[in-house]
Amino acid sequence: MRTKKLPPLSDNARLRYITFIALYFSQGIPEGLTIFAIPAWMAMQGISPVEIAKYSAIIILPFSLKILLAPILEKFVYLPMGRRRPWLLFGQFGIFCSFIALATINDPMHHIDQLTWVVLCMHICIMFQDIATDSLVIDIVPLEQQGKANSFMWGSKVVGTSTSLFVGSMLINQFGLSVTAISMSACIIAIMFIPISLRERLGEKLLPWLPGNTSPESKLLTVDSWAKLFNSFWQAIKLRNLLLLLVSVFITMTTIHYMRTLMPIFVIQELKWDNVNYSKVYSTCNLAGGIIGMLVGAVIIQRFGIVKLIQGGLVALGSIILILACTTSMWTNHLYITGFIALFCTLLTLINIGVLALAMHLCWKRISALQFTFCMTIFNAGLATGAALFGRLKPIYPWPTLLLFCCISLLLAMGIYALIKSGRHREQVDQLETKYLSLLNAEGKLLNETDAG
16 A cells, blocks of 8 residues: 555656666666676686687677667557556566576586576566666656766666676575576565556556556657657757767767777786786776766766766876876886776766766657667667777787877767757757647647548
């Protein structure tokens, strides 16, 4: 009975923040285990690099192909439970079931193909939850609160991933994969009670068999045909400020993953660190960076705005990379490099928070799942390009020059961000919405005239 008294997410900011923090934390749980902990465990068990690479390549596919899922979430909805909540619950329940399936694999190191396909299914379910959560934020969180929400969300995901990597690695080493998977499935199902207990909007059903009705807001935002969906997407994607965002995000993510690819090779091969020592330093700094970003990012956005957060992060990141490139005599100082890694991880968190918040800010609510997922596809394309670019440049240039390339790239991205006029873009999105509603009214009048005839 108590859940009926809880206000809907659309009406309560505190519940929204708690819900999105929990959902992004729960998304980090399976990713920390499957993307980081399991490959490390496979290596400890003597599995060949070829097999580990094959596993990693297959399980990461849904992250690049989730643009194919977004139209499904836009078109097929069960509005009595909300526009996004049914898909969100589907994704979370799928993650839970995948953990149970993972626990049933006997001797997983001799059944790597089975392990791979179960994790692949888990990652598909993660994509459903991810798309539904992001589009729910765009749908129900006021524009002025989206930056703060993104700060909490991204920070909580970093914390969830780091915690899962740390705890998952210990559990696997001591008890095996089955116990680890069961433990993490319990966390997922516990967190799942939060979205089960909360409605998107007033009057909606909590579950299909409980009372409730479709909210007028959800019904109004629903796109009723594939033609309208893709035409609306095309109209939004052509807007100047969104195109500038896509270019700047691509350059930013290319540069960031260029550095993330460079870091372990630079530290281990050039500076002669032990790989275990590097992993401990990086994971600790990443966890700390996630917590700091979650707390500081929201404050910066509230005071200075999203674009200023991104530009400030890029300037700071470019500065510490430039300093590193110019201070080769300090590279042998372990504390100096550790400090750089700590700043690097913190700034990455802040930049990611800003990029996601800006992408949400420029979305058209009517097609938020498709438009935001498309932006994230460009995001992921930048990550792949960064790794490939480093592979091309590494044999040609020395380390200081490789670092200077990052500074130039970040400067270019910062300049493009300065050209983005988010206020003007929101006006254009409002015009698209007005035009869409006018067409709906015209179709309604035409239908009425046909019926009368």
